[in-house]
Each structure stands twice: as structure tokens, then as C-alpha cells.
Amino acid sequence: MAVSDSLEKNIYLNPKHFFRRIIQIVADLxxxxxxxxxxxxxxxxxxxxxxxxxxxxxxxxxxxDPALFGFLSWKVILFIGLNHVYSTWWYLSLLILFGTSLVACTFTRQFPALKSARNWKFYNKERQFEKLALSAELTTGSLPIFKQILFQKGYKIFEENNSLYARKGIIGKIGPIIVHAAMIITLLGSIIGVMTGFFAQEMVASGDTFQVRNIIESGPFSNSWIPKDWGIKVNRFWIDYTPNGNVDQFYSDLSVVDTEGKELDHKIIHVNEPLRYKGVTFYQTNWGISSVKVQINNSPIFRLPMAQLNTNGNGQIWGTWIPTKPDLSEGISLLARDLQGTMMVYDKTGKLYSAVRPGMDLDINGVTLKVKELLGSTGLQIKADPGIPIVYTGFGLLMLGVVMSYVSHSQIWALQEGDRFYIGGKTNRAQVIFEREMLEMIDSMEKTT
Incomplete structure (x- = not known):
């Protein structure tokens, strides 16, 4: 017991041994x-x-009260960080530790396995073939004929005196290394995306120009990706409706402009068709009614903002109040459900007075109300994730590595001693197919000789 304790102390006191022990733990499957x-x-x-x-x-x-599952409340969610899981320190730490485990496993297991597979040795004695899972002793056969058969089957052949070694499918040993590398690259891309990317949302009226300001989430190194010397101008926003009045698709005509208003890029976006510029992507996600242009009698045309009203889940309604007297003592309410143009007018007592469409005149409260135009606003989701190309590369390599891993690594040995011909082989997968291939080669050699 004392000797065992002494050895254990030496392992942990010796930095080299301690480091090896840590590597073994981290590389554990x-x-x-x-x-x-x-x-x-x-x-x-x-x-x-x-x-x-x-x-x-x-x-x-x-x-x-009541908490979900008896414990999951908003306080728990915010304390643990479940409201932004992918950017928490503990989630990133798990990714880093998992990546470290993959790296350690690759260097301690996969590379040595590949090196072992690339090495070969010849069998010079009969008893060596008896250890193989599949072997045979023939009274006929010759190395030159067997060599030709192996060549036709795609084997790489090594020959020494009266011994022969052949292999194929070494790519199957490289596959697991590619899989590990792909997973590490994917993890790296995810971490880079979290650390350097950002996510923002903007609601912008038609005709307005904006820069990204309303940032919801951002990484500690995302500042270089947030646009500073260019912005977006919403040239126009409109909605296509189905014959029964439902929203079919909504569009935003966007221009990328510099600080002087010069157009740098242009695109009409809709759902699933975003604008991409300098690594920043603008998605069409929402819409609203921003304002209405009206005229009272012969007054100048003025623009009034419209606010979304609380309907308790009964659809969307936007409304505004339009003064009909200079001292703002009287006015009317204007409500709209969509951008199709029909608006409802309520008098000062709150009763429905009439419906009006853009371009129509309406006499109310002793004045003529002229509704010129109903202006929409576009809801944009803005995202920058520099890690996406890296993640896609990792996924591509992962699929390639998985396919490569399914390739069987087959090895065959042969030895000719006088009138005796020994043959044996093994494979790491597809055992039945390999056995059939061996039998076919033996049969072909016997027919040839």
C-alpha cells in the first residue's frame, strides 16, 4: 500500500506525469x-x-407561482441565463471543454491508429496466419498471380521475397480524424459567432433612413461588425394581399447608403429573401402602419404618426387623433387594420362616423378632411454572424468524414513456401463482404493456376 501511495504521489508531483494524466482524463470517450x-x-x-x-x-x-415543473420561474431563467443560453459563459465553457476533449482524443487515439494502419509487416511463418480471423492454406497458387488479382481489386501491394502484404481502404482510418476536425471547426465557428456577432431589430417607416441601433444581443467583440459608415434607406414598403383580404407577402425596397446618402447597394427583400451586405443580413420579419398624411381644408399636408392599439389579442389596429380645430379642442379618431386603404373615422363622441380611403374627402366637424396616404413601416431583423461560414465548413467536412468512415480498411497477407500457399486477411467492418471477396480471389487464383 505504501509503495502504491508513493507511486501515486510521484505521478502528481511530476509535472510531465500530471500533464499526461490530465490528457488521459480529457481524452476519455x-x-x-x-x-x-x-x-x-x-x-x-x-x-x-x-x-x-x-x-x-x-x-x-x-x-x-405556479412555476413550470415546480421550479422553472422567470427568476431561475434569468439567474442561470436560459434567456440567452448560447452566449452564457458556462455554455461556451462546455463547448471549449468538448473541443479540447476532441483534440486530445484525436492526437492520443486517432493519429496513432492511422499511423499503425499505415505501417505494415510481412508474415513469414505459417503460425502467423493462424491468428487471423480469415485464413486458408492452398496447395496451388503463386505470388505473381495473386498479386495481379489484388491489383484488380484495388489493393496497394507490398512484396518482399516470398511474402506479400496488401491493403485498401486506408481512407476509412482518415475518416474519424476528419469527423473530429469537423466537429472542432463547427464548435470554433459557433464560439466565434457568439463572441463577434450581433442581433438587432428595427421598425422603420417608408422613406426613412436608419443605422443599426436597437441591438438585442451582441458579443464582446461585435463592435467591428456593427455598421458605422453606412446605413439603410427604406425606399418603399408594401403588402400583397390575397383575394380574400389576407396578407400574401410583404416587401421592402431597401438601399444601402453611405453617410452622404450615396447608394452602395439595392435590393427588394421579402420573407426568406434577405439583403446581405458586408457580413450583415437584413431579414423581412414584420410590418406595421407608421403614419398617415392628411389635409384639413386647404392647410398644408401634414403627417401624423399612428400607434398600435391594444386589442387583447383580437387582431392588429393602428390609430391616431386628428385635430379639427386650431386650438386642438376638437378632433376625430382615425383607425386602420392594414394597408389596403380602408380607414374608420370616429367623431368626438367616439361613435363611428364613416369609412374613408386615401384620396377621399370627408366633411366632419365643420371641416373637410382629406386623407392623402397611409404609410407603412417595415420590421427588419438584422444579424451578423461571422462564424457561419466556419460552421458550414465544419458541417461539410463532417458529412465527408462520416462517409469516409464507412469505408472498410482491409488487409491481406500471403506467403509461399514450396508447394504451399498461405493466405489470410482481416477488415474492420463489412466482414461478410470481405469474406466473399477473399473467396472470389482464392477461386480466381485456383482457376488460373
Whole structure:
């Protein structure tokens, strides 16, 4: 027992031995599986729980009494960081630890396995073939004939005196290394995206120019990706409706402009067809009514903002109040549900007075109200994620590596001693196919000789 304790102390006191022990722990397959499961669980949590919402949202949907599952309340969500799972320090730490485990496993297991597969040795004695899972002793056969058969089957052949070694499918040993590298690249891309990317939302009226300001989430190194010397001008926003009045598609005509208003790029976007410029993507996600242009009698045309009203979930309504007297003592209310043009006018007592469309005149409160135009606003989701190309590269390599891993690594040995011909082989997968191939080669050699 004393000797064992002494050895254990020496392992941990010797830095070299201690480092090797740490590498062994990190490279353990069981640790990698546990980390992968934990990451998967929290990734699913980030999908189920809404990310990046406001405090009132979580207080309303995840109350303390009754708490979801008896413990999951808004306080727990905010304390742990489940409202922004993918950017929390502990989630990033799990990714880094998992990546470290993959790197350690690659260098301690996969590279040595590849090196071992690339090395070969010849079998010079009969008893060596008896250790193989598949072997045969023939009374006929010759190395030159067998060599030709192996060549036709795609084997790489090595020959020494009366011994022969052949292999194929070495790519199957490279596949797992590619898979590990792909996973590491994917993790790296995810971390870069979280650390350098940002997410923002803007509601912009037609004709307005804006720069990205309303940032919802951003990484600590995202400042270089947030546009500073250019902005977006919303030239026009419009909606296509179906014959029954439902929204079919909404569009935004966008121009990328510099600080002097010069157009740098232009695109009409809609859902699933965003604008991309200098690594920043603008998605069409929402819409609203921003304002209405009206005229009272022969007054100048003025623009009044319209606000979205609370309908308790019964659809969307925007409204504004239009004064009909210079001292603002009287006015009317104007309501609209969409941009199709029909607006409802309510008098000063709150009663429905009439419906009006853009271009129509309406006499009310002793004045003539002229509604000139109803202006929409576009809801844009803005995102920059520099890690996406890296993640896509990782996924591409992952698929390639998985396909490569399914290639069987087959090895065959042969030895000719007098009138005796020994043959044997093994493979790491597709055992039945390999056995059939061996039998075919033996049969071909016997027929030839």
C-alpha cells in the first residue's frame, strides 16, 4: 500500500506525469459523450425557452407561482441565463471543454491508429496466419498471380521475397480524424459567432433612413461588425394581399447608403429573401402602419404618426387623433387594420362616423378632411454572424468524414513456401463482404493456376 501511495504521489508531483494524466482524463470517450449530452440538453432548452425577450415577457410566461415543473420561474431563467443560453459563459465553457476533449482524443487515439494502419509487416511463418480471423492454406497458387488479382481489386501491394502484404481502404482510418476536425471547426465557428456577432431589430417607416441601433444581443467583440459608415434607406414598403383580404407577402425596397446618402447597394427583400451586405443580413420579419398624411381644408399636408392599439389579442389596429380645430379642442379618431386603404373615422363622441380611403374627402366637424396616404413601416431583423461560414465548413467536412468512415480498411497477407500457399486477411467492418471477396480471389487464383 505504501509503495502504491508513493507511486501515486510521484505521478502528481511530476509535472510531465500530471500533464499526461490530465490528457488521459480529457481524452476519455466517456467524458466526451457526457459533455455532448449536456450540450444537447442545454441546446434544446435554448430552443424551447424563448431567447432574448424582455423581462415582462418572462415574468408573464414563467411566473413564480405556479412555476413550470415546480421550479422553472422567470427568476431561475434569468439567474442561470436560459434567456440567452448560447452566449452564457458556462455554455461556451462546455463547448471549449468538448473541443479540447476532441483534440486530445484525436492526437492520443486517432493519429496513432492511422499511423499503425499505415505501417505494415510481412508474415513469414505459417503460425502467423493462424491468428487471423480469415485464413486458408492452398496447395496451388503463386505470388505473381495473386498479386495481379489484388491489383484488380484495388489493393496497394507490398512484396518482399516470398511474402506479400496488401491493403485498401486506408481512407476509412482518415475518416474519424476528419469527423473530429469537423466537429472542432463547427464548435470554433459557433464560439466565434457568439463572441463577434450581433442581433438587432428595427421598425422603420417608408422613406426613412436608419443605422443599426436597437441591438438585442451582441458579443464582446461585435463592435467591428456593427455598421458605422453606412446605413439603410427604406425606399418603399408594401403588402400583397390575397383575394380574400389576407396578407400574401410583404416587401421592402431597401438601399444601402453611405453617410452622404450615396447608394452602395439595392435590393427588394421579402420573407426568406434577405439583403446581405458586408457580413450583415437584413431579414423581412414584420410590418406595421407608421403614419398617415392628411389635409384639413386647404392647410398644408401634414403627417401624423399612428400607434398600435391594444386589442387583447383580437387582431392588429393602428390609430391616431386628428385635430379639427386650431386650438386642438376638437378632433376625430382615425383607425386602420392594414394597408389596403380602408380607414374608420370616429367623431368626438367616439361613435363611428364613416369609412374613408386615401384620396377621399370627408366633411366632419365643420371641416373637410382629406386623407392623402397611409404609410407603412417595415420590421427588419438584422444579424451578423461571422462564424457561419466556419460552421458550414465544419458541417461539410463532417458529412465527408462520416462517409469516409464507412469505408472498410482491409488487409491481406500471403506467403509461399514450396508447394504451399498461405493466405489470410482481416477488415474492420463489412466482414461478410470481405469474406466473399477473399473467396472470389482464392477461386480466381485456383482457376488460373
Amino acid at each position: 466517456r467524458l466526451a459523450i457526457i459533455l455532448l449530452l449536456v450540450i444537447a440538453v442545454f441546446s434544446i432548452t435554448g430552443t424551447v425557452i424563448e431567447q432574448g425577450e424582455t423581462l415582462p415577457f418572462y415574468q408573464q410566461n414563467y411566473p413564480e
